[in-house]
Amino acid sequence: MSQDQSMANAFVPGKAVLSPTDEALLKRRTRALGPAYRLFYEEPFHPVRGEGVWLYDQEGNAYLDAYNNVACVGHCHPRVVEAMAAQASLLTTHTRYLQNNIVDFAEDLLSSFPGELSQIMFTCTGSEANDLALRIAQVKTKGTGIIVTENAYHGVTLAAAAMSPSLGAGAPKNENIFKIPAPTGRKEVDEAEIFRANVEKALDEMAARGIRPAALFIDTIFSSDGIFSHPKGFLKPAVEAIRAAGGLFVADEVQPGFARTGEEMWGFARHGVVPDMVSMGKPMGNGYPVAALVIRPDVIADFGNQTRYFNTFGGNTTAIATATAVWSIIREEGLLQKTLQIGKAFRAELEGVAKGSDVICDIRGSGLFIGVQITGEDPRARTSRLVNGLKKKRILISASGPDGDVLKIRPPLVFDARALDFFMTGFDEVLKDI
Template sequence: MTRETMVNAYVEGAADLDAETAALIARRQALLGPAYRLFYEKPLHLVRGEGAWLYDAAGEAYLDGYNNVTSVGHCHPKVVAAIAAQAGVLATHTRYLHAGVLDYAERLLATLPTGIGQMMFTCTGSEANDLAVRIARAFTGGTGIIVTETAYHGVTQAVAEFSPSLGPAVDLGVHVRTVPAPDSYREADVAGAFTASVEAAIADLTRHGIRPALFICDGIFASDGVFDGPAGFLQGAVAAIRAAGGLYIADEVQSGFGRTGDAMWGFQRHGVTPDIVTMGKPMGNGYPVAGVALRPEVVAEFGRKARYFNTFGGNAVAVAAATAVLDVIEGEGLVANARDVGAHLRDGLRGLADRHPCIGDVRGAGLFIGVEIVSDRAAKTPDPARTAAIVNGLRAERVLISACAKGANVLKIRPPLIFTREQADLLVARLDRVLGGLGA
């Protein structure tokens, strides 16, 4: 998207800024260049985080209802301690033997379905998806990629070509086909419609002489508007890509590590087993670690012909951070917490719909929730302007969320997995106040 159309973007001149904020933005633009973007009409200057809270330079606390990177909470002491301890002993790469990366790989693979038996490590989800595409192409002999029409999968050259949410200025590859998101709000037969769309994309690739290599999606369709169900609707699409000789890649960067509350991985809600699973962001709670899990037969051909190395991927400190995150998720029961608090939060949001007609739909799984904002409930008309006003209104109320979807009209709520019922109630109360102030 352009600077003007990126959801929840700071646009210069759209709001009055205090002198200190304006000076910091000017300095940032001068030093970092024009490609970076900021959130909110009035960007935040954050200096500290703890649990589900972020603090600005003036010491004001903001409830974080959005941050999936620090999924077990900002500056979780167990993760911080693990990083510091390992950094004080050894920080080196995977060309030396080290038991830490093996122990972690074994433990993480045990959370995945039988058949997914090997791990490769990167630093970011973008790198993970880039590597997954290379492997899929080596295995299938194809190049064609199918994604949803507002998907985001990363920023490398290869991955940006199948990340339509980056906007029209970032060209999609000639080998890429997009399909409509599985819109449970507007589509009665979600499974049937989605399967038919994927089959049509496969047919179009084939018609143009492009052999399909893969279908990739995240388990909650996070950038498309947060679509969680009905559970199982992915099965037809997965069967279609495999029948065409391609692979199914589950991008779990956003929906993985207990986020959806039903299981450790988002795809598990649909009764499908991927050929490749990619992961990132929440894996190290802010420390850069990501990975690719896959069926051994899928990577065998790639491994015979190409060696893989990543200077920092899977280094000892990254593995210590990732191990500590697993310890916290399991030890603090955060998958169950995501399920229970997420259900409580969705109930509260649905309660708001009874008196705020702009809320057309509340959906999601676990602590990943989408609230569709419409100007007409009967027509289900997207209302992006009001959505932006709500996001910025909540920022003024010191609650942080964002927005997504093709229509830029879905509130994207994705708090840390440690979120409590009390914090969920606070988010709902502040949203109620913002909606009331907007006459919505």
């Protein structure tokens, strides 16, 4: 499988006719940025402005953004922009000076977690947060074995990329990484028992090789594995299994966190477990690079005593001001409840369409994180046609899963009834053409 084929919804040069302007820009981009970057869509999208759930191209055409969870409170939310600019005009500096705003925000954010998770460390990205979690886990457990799902994505640092099989053949190799199957998605099976058994099988393989377990890393919505949210609580036996073996549980909330799943602020809460560490990123700053790792004090104690941690930009004053604004908006605008309500309406609309379709075989997810499983002789090709067909209708989504056969729908949390109507009109039209 080629590198482009390994990424669902990748632009493949030569498959689309671009405007002269975009063709020239693509050539300049390739020369300047090199070969490792990828673009979305058969015909790449060139936005120049964003507002709420809409992105605009150079001609002023509005595209419904049903994919970018990074701008979780909407593109260019005026309160976020104002907070960012105001702090940047006053002071931007690091965490080695006393600052009120980082402590105020830390206390406020931590109040949304179970009491056991009472300390936080700031980074720039979710990749850095997961990398830091791995370091802490190895110090705490004296182990090196890591369990991840077969198509997981946890970041792009050397350590995090090795824990990210979804990156394909080019991902770094690490003999201490043990991959297990993602949830099945089948309603007739005992998902909790199957997932626990797979974790225990990986633990047995570690023991046979003399490797001590360090942690189980789970993206609690299984974003890259194909989006699996149900049944509630199915992760709990697996968490018990890793802890019984002396390892830790790291909940990767970079994608499912910050009200994304609707029912709870954090994805792990749906499973009735309290993680040892929780990583977060992307939506925290609505696009500004700020991320964090929330930790149990007993887990961080040895690491903190042995190691000084510092990140020049992680948790800087402007990053914290921006994150504070995002966090305030999520709560003050009631986005958790709104996400739950519009998410239910969204899935109901999709389920109605699916009943009369031989293209859709399953609809999964929670809140505004929805996966639509596509079926047929070549589901990957069908999925690609749907994604690119929607793009022609000015609706942006992407694809997920190891086979690239799941529509990944993950709009900003300010997605509303008007946006849903726009989406379903375009979706109905594209589905009829498949």
